[in-house]
Amino acid sequence: MHEALRPAAVPYYEDPSPGSGALPPRAWWSTSDARYVSLNGAWRFRLSETADAHGDDFARPEFDATRWDLLPVPAHWPLQGHGSPAYTNVVYPFPVDPPRVPTENPTGDHRRSFDLPDDWPGGAALLRFDGVESCARVWLNGAELGTFKGSRLPVEFEVGELLRPRGNVLAVRVHQWSSGSYLEDQDMWWLPGIFREVTLIERPEGSVADFFVHADYDHVTGAGTLRVDCEPGGSVSVPELGLDLATGESATVPVEPWSAEIPRLYDAELATEGERIPLRVGFRTVAVEDGVFKVNGRRILLRGVNRHEFHPDHGRVLDLETMRQDLVLMKRHNINAVRTSHYPPHPAFLDLCDELGMWIVDECDLETHGFEVIGWRGNPVDDERWTPALLDRAARMVERDKNHPSVVMWSLGNECGTGRGLSAMASWIRDRDPDRPIHYEGDPSCADTDVYSRMYADHAEVALIGRRTELPLPDAESDAKRRSLPFILCEYAHAMGNGPGGLSEYQRLFETHERCQGGFVWEWIDHGLRQRTRAGVEFFAYGGDFGEELHDGNFVCDGLVFPDRTPSPGLIEYKKVIEPVRIDGDGAAGIVRVTNGYDFADLSPLSFRWTYEVEGDAVDSGDLEVPALAPGATAELKLPRVPGGGSGTPAGEGEAWWTVRAALADDTGWAPAGHEVAWGQFAAAASTTTAPRTSAASTSAAPTSAAPTEAPHTKTPRRAEGGVVLLGPGTFDAATGALRYLDHFQIAGAPRLDVWRAPTDNDAGSGRHPDLQLDRRWREAGLHRMRHRLDGVAIGADALTVTTRVAPAAGDIGLRTVFTWTATDDRLRLTVDVTPEGDWTVPLPRIGLRLGVCGSLDGVEWFGGGPGEAYPDTRAASRIGRYTSTVDALQTPYVRPQENGARADVRWVRLRREDGQGLLITGDPDFWFAARRWTGEQLDTAEHTYDLTPSETIWLNLDHGQQGIGSGSCGPGALPQHWLTAAPATFSFTFGALETT
Structure with missing residues (x-):
């Protein structure tokens, strides 16, 4: 071959090996008496379009980079004005040709000059990078240290002999694309850069090279056994336990165990000749026994979330305060477990999990999902050339995180298909750490795992799995093994936009079947990047907003908290569903039942308080003495006598409810005393016909303060001048029967039947289940463009009747609707009868009334479910009460606008303007209520919050019914009982004016 045509050697960034020059991985510790020098701060930075646009001259100490830009480290350069972020869920944003990457390969050259502290002792030292995406080449003072990949894992180089007292120059070349990118196809933004800390660490003679804390707990004897392996040898002391051991030596003493509920840690110190390291030791044992995942001998229930690292301004750059904020929010919402999807988190996060208490499934930095698109051809996890890189990633995860009691399971990665490389990883992990189970979801045979894990299995399948009667695998031996394993939903309940629905039904399955040990909602946070329009309006951007050729839109916004970490209604719902104390009762019998749902803790840290309300007003309240129930125990307690009657007897006119709350009795590390952990609510008497969260059918009266003092007189409709009909306080258009005025209030949009809602992300569904793509099916049926035909207006002796047909163009389905208006002196009552016509093959989005009123009526008060939004399958957290708000505050600002803000089980609602005058609306039966300053059609067309004017x-919207929400954006849709099928319906509303109070 001619020399000029000889293929070039594969460059290091395309070599499938993990890199070169790095030291073996070891445990991570944040402090010791050795010196640390942070190299974070302002670095000089140059961005190139290709990997080889410039030579290596920039690594020379004398190179002049003063004209380069300044870039903060840690940071992602696309979020600092250099290039743009890009989002894909599955597909690679480059040709799939492993291990090759495009010539167009954004490459960032970084330079940092630094001096050593005056008292730096010299000798051995390490340079550590905690996270660089996706491939780096490193020089110190002109000498090349090596190259590395594995973006979310640490790497260290020995640099002691290269250091100078003054004028050290660290140079790092970072490539966005590398062979490592094929292993990092996680569902998230592609964001290159040095995004975790860079640290120089002194290594004195005799300092710790690595150590492994083994702290087991025997739940039968209550004894803990401690052994700390260390290289080189030394000693470990635990003053509280009276222990002073040589490393490698074991001791067994009585201890208090560590758990996510009671995160008991013992302060300890590891000492070698050259270093002292403070430790926090938690004693606990993890095992799979009899097909059940156990900690400290007890089955645990995972009330979990998947957590990406994300900040709306900084991407995957998180400070300690933000990490703590995440955990505090989780703890306050009853979450007890995190799957670190889909890579190990910043190591300081795990320190916080040890401290505050959280079960952790630690997941390797590995995903090759994009190969699924091409039938898994060339998948690296089944290609031996990539096995060293896979083993390197597994080792760097396990060695870094092995000393955390919060880590109770290792995960091989996510959505990688199957292959020999995964088996090699599992074998290495078992050999290194046999005391923790191994998780992986992508292999149905569970060949390499200790748990059976699934994504988005629907409720029916989970029930089968819970009974160990799921469909068998073809291989009998594999089937028998899998059937013997505990079951975990590593992803379920897709929290995209409005939702997820169906959480309560999942939780009942977890509590019913021992094998079903909970799961992890997808996911914790919306990954919207904070941006501003040209007019300065803030919004959160998603896929496609940065001009990406390939993107997956707002699928990157599927969290339980919004990008700014404001809890969404989904998180409020999840808190209620997974609350660790169950409170229910029988108001008629005057009984409340309290059940301890914790796995380890008794109820002594909680205080209980009852409230008795009539029509939403608190009549009486007091403390409830609840015994310190052990886990799983139930107590049945008598409710107190209330003023004006016996136990459970209403003390006044109106609908009465008991609410019992469990709150923290004392401050904790994650919430102050008084923080509500759980609550239960039940009707005070059997005569109350509405049960919250289970039925929307009841008869509701107007609030006592608005009710007439004597029997009302039925009014007769009469024609008047100007082509109007007068009926009680209402003025109607005689030709159309449309309501124009209610008393002196102009009706901007007459009441009409409304069946459309701006589809939610879960209504849109996914390609997995076309029948759940309700948005598409609704539009195909024309429900977004219904036409209203007037068939007749009849003026009777005591009623105004308007008959219409509401139907879409191009089809023969419709809804025959009869509006019957009656009146008293000061109230208008509307009864609506709806009869479907034709063959309806889709559920209705909603059914009810829509009307427009003056924008000054922006003060809202209601009696019913609240305080937040609720839908048929997302209403566990909705409690009956009297609430106030403004119209603007009723809105939920989902990153992509969609149906939101409905309140369930509403008996009556008042709308007031500043002078106190307004409107009163009551429903029969109870109804869903929503108010907004834009129509459903305008909400439907909005792509971002700034589109809503x-x-x-x-x-x-005064709705008789709503379609359930479900989780169809990635998982199952709404359960059948939450579908709104087209069927005859009758419902009524009463309208009246409020006077100034």
Whole structure:
């Protein structure tokens, strides 16, 4: 071959090996008496379009980079004005040709000059990078240290002999694309850069090279056994336990165990000749026994979330305060477990998990999902050339995180298909750490795992798995093994936009079947990047907003908290569903039942308080003495006598409810005393017909303060001048029967039947289940463009009747609707009868009334479910009460606008303007209520929150029914009992004016 045509050697960034020059991986510790020098701060930075646009001259100490830009480290350069972020879920944003990457390969050259402290002792030292995406080449003072990949894992180099007292120059070349990118196809933004800390660490003679804390707990004897292996040898002391041991030596003493509920840690110190390291030791034992995953001998229930590292301004750059904020929010919402999807988190996060208490499934930095698109051809996890890189990633995870009691399971990675490389990883992990089970979801045979894990299995399948009666595998031996394993939903309940629905039904399955040990909601946070329009309006950007050729839109926004970490209604719902104390009762019998749902803790840290309310007003309240129940135990307690009657007897007119709350009795590390952990609510008497969260059918009266003092007189409709009909306080258009005025309030949009809602992300569904793509099916049926035909207006002796047909163009389905208006002196009552016509093959999005009122009526008060939004399968957290708000505050600002803000089980609602005048609406039966300053159609067309322009009209939805939410954006849709099928319906509303109070 001619020399000029000889293929070039594969460059290091395309070599599938993990890199070169790095030291073996070891445990991570944050402090010791050795010196640490942070190299974070302002670095000089140059971005190139290709990997080889410039030579290596920039690594020379004398190179002049003063004209380069300044870039903070840690940071992602696309979030600092250099290039743009890009989002894909599955597909690679480059040709799939492993291990090759495109010539167009954004490459960032970084330079940092630094001096050593004056008292730096010299000798051995390490340079550590905690996270660089996706491939780096490193020089110190002109000498090349090596190359590495594995973005979310640490790497260290020995640098002691290269250091100078002054004028050290660290140079790092970072490539966005490398062979490592094929292993990092996680569902997230592609964001290159040095995004975790860079640290120089002194290594004195005789300092710790590595150590492994083994702290087991025997739940039968209550004894803990401690052994700390260390290289070189030394000693470990635990003053509280009276222990002073040589490393490698074991001791067994009585201890208090560590758990996520009671995260008991013992302060200890590891000492060698050259270093002292403070430790926090938690004693606990993890095992799979009799097909059940156990900690300290007890089955645990994972109330978990998947957590990506994310900040709306900084991407995957998180400070300690933000990590703690995440954990505090989780703990306050009853979450007890985190799957670190899909890579090990910043190591300081695990320190916090040890401290505050959280079960951790630690997942390797590995995903090759994009190979699924091409039938898994060339998948690196089944290609031996990549096995060293896979083993390197497994080792760097396990060695870094092995000393955390919070880590109770290792995960091989995510969505990688199957292959020999995964088996090699599992074998290495078992050999290194046989005391923790191994998780992986992508292999149905569970050949390499100790748990059976699934994503988005629907409720029916989970029930089968819980009974160990799921469909068998073809291989009998594999089937028998899998059937013997505990079951975990590593992802379920896709929290994208409005939702997820169906959480309560999942939780009942977890509590019913011993094998079903909970799961992890996808996911913790919306990954919206904070941006501003040209007009300065803030919004959160998602896929496609940065001009990406390939992207997956707002699928990157599927969290339980919004990008700014404001809890979404989904998180409030999840907190209620997974609360660790169950409270229910029988108001008629005057009994409340309290069940301890914790795995380890008794109820002594909680205080209980009852409230007795009539029509939403607190009549009486007091403390409830609840015994310190052991886990799983139930107590049945008598409710107190209330003023004006016996136990459970209403003390006044109206609907009465008991609410019992469990709150922290004392401050904790994650919440102050008084923080509500759980609550239960039940009707005070059997005569109360509405049960919250289970039925939308009841008869509701107007609030006592608005009710007439004597029997009302039925009014007769009469024609008047100007082509109007007068009926009680209402003025109607005689030709159309449309309501124009209610008393002196103008009706901007007459009441009409409304069946459309701006589809939610879960309504849109996914390609996995076309029948759950309700958005598409609704539009195909024309439900977004319904036409209203007037068939007749009849004026009777005591009613105004308007008959319409509501139907879409191009089809023969429709809804025959009869509006019957009656009145008293000061109230209008509307009864709506709806009869479906034709063959309806899709559920209705909603069914109810829509009307427009003056925009000044922006003060809202209601009696019913609240305080937040609720839908048929997301209403566990909705409790009956009297609430106040503004119209604007009723809205939920989902990153991509969609149906939101409905309140469930509403008996009555008042809308007021500043002078106190307004409207009163009551429903029969109870109804869903929503109010917004834009129509459902405007909400439907909005792509971002800035697309919603408030109008001078407030649009009210008074709904008799709503379609359930489900989790169809990635998982199952709404359960059948939450579908709104087209069927005959009758419902009524009463309207009246409020006077100034």
